[in-house]
Amino acid sequence: MGKSAQNMEKVRIMLSQPKHKSNSDSVVMVDALKKLGIDHYFDEEISAILEFSYNNMYETHKNSYVGLTDIALQFKLLREAGYHVSSDIFQRFMDENGEFKQSLTKDVGGLISLHEASFLNMGEEILYTAYNFTRKHLKLSVEHLGQRSGALVRHTLEHPHHMSLKQFNARHYLTHVLSQTTDDASLSMQELARTEFQLNQQFYQDEFKKIKRWWSDLGLARELPFARDQILKWYLWSITALPGPQFSRHRLEMTKVVSFLYIIDDIFDIMGNAEELALFTQTINSWEDSSALPGYMRTCFIALKEVTGGIAQFVEEEHGLNPLNFLRKSWATLCNAFLVESRWFSNKQMPNAEVYLTNGITSSGVHMLMVHLLFLLGHNVTNETVHLIEGNSALVSCTAKILRLWDDLGSAMDENQDGFDGSYVECYMKDNPSCSLDAAKLHTKKLISKSWEELNKEYFFNTSFSPYFKEASLNCARMVSVMYNYDEKEQLPMMNDYIQNLLFGGNN
Template identity: 85%
Template sequence: MEKVRTMLSQPSHKSNAIVMVDALKKLGIDHFFGEEISAILDSSYNNMYKTLKESDVKLTDIALQFKPLREAGYDVSSDVFQRFMNENGEFKQYLSKDVEGLISLHEASFLNMGEEILYTAKDFSTMHLQSSVKHLGQRCGALVRHTLDYPHHMSLKQYKARHYLTQVLLYLTSDDASLSMKELAQTEFQLNQQLYQDEFKKIKRWWSDLGLARELTFARDQILKWYLWSMTALPGPQFSKHRLEMTKSVSFVYILDDIFDIKDNPEELTLFTQTINRWEDSSALPGYMRACFIALNEVTSGIAQFVEEEYGLNPINNLRRSWATLCNAFLVEARWFADKQVPNAEEYLRNGITSSGVHSLMVHLLFLLGHRVTNETLHIIEGNSALVTCTAKILRLWDDLGSAKDENQEGFDGSYVEYYIKDNPSCSLNAAKLHTKKLISKSWEELNKEYFFNKSLSPYFKEASLNCARMVNVMYNYDEEQQLPLMNDYIQNLLFGGNN
């Protein structure tokens, strides 16, 4: 750490500093060097427009500065890339041979907040990186393919860091720096992996002791998948206790979803929803619902107690209301299917954003991280923040894009794609999917804007929201055999393997 800190403070050349910042972020160890990185970014921001006027400025130089500056909330315009465009608003053709520059431009393009230049950057870099692969060596070609498939901003940091470890030397000009960073990243990975394995054992014991799997035999029993959400949203040793509590909340989102999807009894579901809205005596409920409510009450009270012991506030009423909001949305869907009603696509999506469970999880996460109720956090609690609604929309639409169901899920479910086609009879399936993908892209742009420029919420909460959106592609990217190869690779890399 001291070697890296010294190199950050005294780089051999000013451009080396921003290259090292990029590498530290890609390795997921930038959090060790907050002060040094802030100083480098301040200097970079102050000198960026001067650098743009230099005759020999490279695309890589600007793209590598743009990305960390925007991520850190600096007001840096995408107009910085106009230096590399012609009078027709197209990137200059000589850049098509600059693979390093194209990679940096491609990564920067995903920090889009609705800017035309970044749309153009993405199209240009994608086209020329794809055509360059066959002319590159094995190592560089593999890096380009991984960049195209898993751009950093859209991907899980821990997962990308494992892959980047084998590519570090391509980017660093100092062997000492690369070796120090690589050693630090490997040590951090091994310590975190051991911690995650220990936590998973604890959460398995909790789930077994809770006994709900024996009461709700029809529901999914996927404790590993539930823990992955928490492991992804809140990485690092400082959030160990928080991950355990968050996993408990995640588990009930899945369990409640299964109750409403699989139990085709509107009267019982209405009674269940009323009980959760009032948080009253559950003796009138069927046995399996009563067992679920009692367990939910126990877990919710435990999380509220954890928050009170940590921060001195008890959010029990807010947590209970978040579960009521979720069940109300589930009940709307259950009644649609029971009554054979067909909602329009917008109506379905509006309710589906809530029934995704993201709102309930974010309310729990808000308090687990110590936020108090303010005008700003009320937007989260009431489900009006882009950090919640956009993440939920991304999840709902990604889920609905897939033709495959969860491998262990049965029952009734809706689909935005299906309802969009019914609203637009002349629309083909491919066109409906393209429209859905555009909605996902727009949601990412709104989420980016909130993530980059909202200064009133902690960076940990904002990062957790972004990480949940990143996790969607892992959780819902089914192959033709209804398997999740990306999730399985993620598990093997971060939890159970990849010690080298």
């Protein structure tokens, strides 16, 4: 038996011990496995622990010795697993004024757990209160903590797990948290995680070489020199949405789709004039003769048809259905939305904020991408799910709204793009002339928070779509802050860190 197999067996035995189910150690262990991204090896054992925890939750919580850390952690894990757990379980930690008790401010571990739990909000007032309370007191605690504990608190505030990329946080958790513990279970989990990181890193590097070769052979970077040439950035969307070796072919096809999304966006924003864009959109809708298009548009359309046909063929071979008409329709819907925007801004028209956002949800490209992903995955592809996604299901539209609004907050434009296509913030200020820029941005951030709450509901409790599809949508929402969080130098430091950790190393 190899070392990894031995470590898996050690962890599996500890998770399966009957006595382990009845104490908080098992829940902490499950949380660690999830944070390290190696929980998929222990699905059966974790399901048993969470079911036991749910069945005994309310009886357990009557005991005064069960503290905030345990309850918040149970709440988080159970809600993530789709159990209907009421946030009212936190009422015991509140005073008669509806505020969390001041005595909790000394419990940094409890504050961290409650803070993490607050991001699983589905519109619950008690979780708003929890977020504000924990954020305030965690910030205040930093100056009184040692270097390691202070760094952990800062990381929690900047990168809460539910809102952040699992692959990014996993390395931090291993290096700065779990590596400080030396019990058998922790050591086995550490070794498993390190092995997983190394295997995945090599796998992703090899996969990226294939993607670069495809992009080079395609030749669009040479044919369309005005468009962005950022194949690594585009690959990050795929690797984030669908991590793991089993989705390698899916990531390759998804990266192709993302690349055309960016290229066509640049055609609309930078290169095409009004007449050309109308003709290009008409051609995308008909999916037929491209002879009337300018050369650069014809090159793009012919390549798009070839790639889309290849994806449809792959889906048919894998899952027994050919989705070409649905894929074509998703591109037409996207280009129709692009054309609406181009006409607004070329004519110096500014729609009202609601009209802009409705169109912007489509022009974000998320809907088009998720249509492709639904068929690529092939799980739960039914008349119901196709109808839902064609109608822009909330699972998809919430992610799209988060992307559109975050992008429109825009602390900087893409470093390689010169086009202009307006923003929700500007439209909102036009609708509300007395509104300041800061107030408009605050309103936009509140809309993003509301979209996250609705996305949470869909992710936790929507049973129409497969777990992989739901995870992909959530992961795309998590990726938004990485892709659009520019610093004062108009750079993306978080994205650079993510690339370094995922593909090229980082300390294990």
